[in-house]
Amino acid sequence: MSDVELVWPNKDMALRASGNSSYEWVEPTCNRLKVPLKLERLTSHHGNERPNIVAVGDGLDILEALSGDALIFESGIRLVYIDPPFNTQVNFRQYRDTMKRPMWLSMMRDRLMALRPLLAEDASIWVHLDDAEVHRARSVMDEVFGEGAFVASVVWQKKNTRDSRAAFSENHDTIVVYAPSGPKKWKTSRNLLVKDGADLVNRDNDPRGPWTDAPFTAPGYRSAQQYDIVTPAGNVQRPPRGRSWYATEATYQSLVADERIWFPKGGAGSPRLKLFAHQLRGLVPFTVWGTSDTGTNDDAKRHLMALFPDKEVFDTPKPESLLERIIHIATNPGELVVDIFAGSGTTAAVAHKMRRRWLVAERNADTVFKYLLPRLQNVVDGKDPGGVTGATSWVGGGGFEVVNVSPRLGKLTGPYRPDAIERNLAMSLTKCGKLANAS
Incomplete structure (x- = not known):
């Protein structure tokens, strides 16, 4: 052999x-x-x-x-x-x-x-x-x-x-x-391997525990994932050039309702997806x-x-x-x-x-x-x-x-x-x- x-x-x-x-x-x-x-x-x-x-x-x-x-x-x-x-x-x-x-x-x-x-x-x-x-x-x-x-x-x-x-x-x-x-x-x-939980922080006192975040964007242009997002501070955000939002608007609204979207910079920044320990890729x-x-x-x-x-x-x-x-x-x-x-x-x-x-x-x-x-x-x-x-x-x-x-x-x-x-x-x-x- x-x-x-x-x-x-x-x-x-x-x-x-x-x-x-x-x-x-x-x-x-x-x-x-x-x-x-x-x-x-x-x-x-x-x-x-x-x-x-x-x-x-x-x-x-x-x-x-x-x-x-x-x-x-x-x-x-x-x-x-x-x-x-x-x-x-x-x-x-x-x-x-x-x-x-x-x-x-x-x-x-x-x-x-x-x-x-x-x-x-x-x-x-x-x-x-x-x-x-x-x-x-x-x-x-x-x-x-x-x-x-x-x-x-x-x-x-x-x-x-x-x-x-x-x-x-x-x-x-x-x-x-x-x-x-x-x-x-x-x-x-x-x-x-399980990702180190030390990177997880509960920045909004979420009852589900500590979390990390990832960009709410994806590479490439998809028409169904091109829409306006209004931040809590009132700013209107669009996907960067050559990219789309991570999900369709209906899915985004569902994630917002589930408090899975995080806006940095005091609510003025671009949306981020909250990820809990069980959702992290190893x-x-x-x-x-x-x-x-x-x-x-x-x-x-x-x-x-x-x-x-x-x-x-x-x-x-x-x-x-x-x-x-x-x-x-x-x-x-x-x-x-x-x-x-x-x-x-x-x-x-x-x-x-x-x-x-x-x-x-x-x-x-x-x-x-x-x-x-x-x-x-x-x-x-x-x-x-x-x-x-x-x-x-x-x-x-x-x-x-x-x-x-x-x-x-x-x-x-x-x-x-x-x-x-x-x-x-x-x-x-x-x-x-x-x-x-x-x-």
Whole structure:
């Protein structure tokens, strides 16, 4: 699908999850891959409504195990946001980030390939990385989705602090955005950003609230829109040469009656159209997102520390305000959001608060039970006051289902064994409330 190909060792092989946390190269035709995946529903789901899902297991295994479920994927995935390991060659407290590059590339390629047939026609894929692999990830995404699917590289300022010891004080990540339908078609279905309400002022104490104004003229000559307007100060106004009034005289009189026309200069100026917040056309997103709009890693850490005061939180969590912007641009309420590297659950938490459907997968069972499930249960119960709760007017509700998919390759040991996962889930249910009844 791309004229230029990135080549790496074992590219012709599949990279599958093996055991607790490792991966294994296998031939795509290997008989071991023909063994059916075992999907265990750890909580019950009642009714025919489409469930939100927390899946314990590798993202590729999860997608394959659930791909035939029409209840989940009937309308397709509208948004994929993933924040995978960056392959920085640094180990963090909650996960290792030291894969060999060929394995990292195949890991990304295989999971993106599994997502592709599940996407809606107007879907977009947002991959969050830093400089370690982002340029190679672009090549992989070109191969999977086609070069014409590239939309943008969003630069997110992740911190305000400066590292004086470095050659450059690195303070940004890159979020690569692809849309299989292509940017021209995708932009017709994506949402614009809400215009800043700070520009709105209530200059006449209008009970409908603050407003801004725009000229009551339009380009070109239209005979039906050429008429005299008498201002409150008694001046007679005509459209400027080469222009017409914005609407016909009948519509103008209706707008005057609705107090939608504003005359500046003490009532002597040319008429202006009053526009309230809900009538303003949104803003096309920039490709550089600052901390004032989308938060920082430190904002996200403070949120997690408030939720989990007795636990060590993730080193580089993403703030809810960042996900709120992505989900707003890429989806509408009720549409499906997918994250196969769920981590502490930011994507699911924000999608839930924004009334989207969601499916998230996390391979590390310890992360699921320590962070992901308790966090989402707080969201469902209306007990998470942080993040975008206020901005979304979230007060609680909804629910989710928990499933487990064990890898085909290798054996799970310790807390990753299915029976141990069920015991941990039971403990988590006791602490958080009965998830099965929340859906």
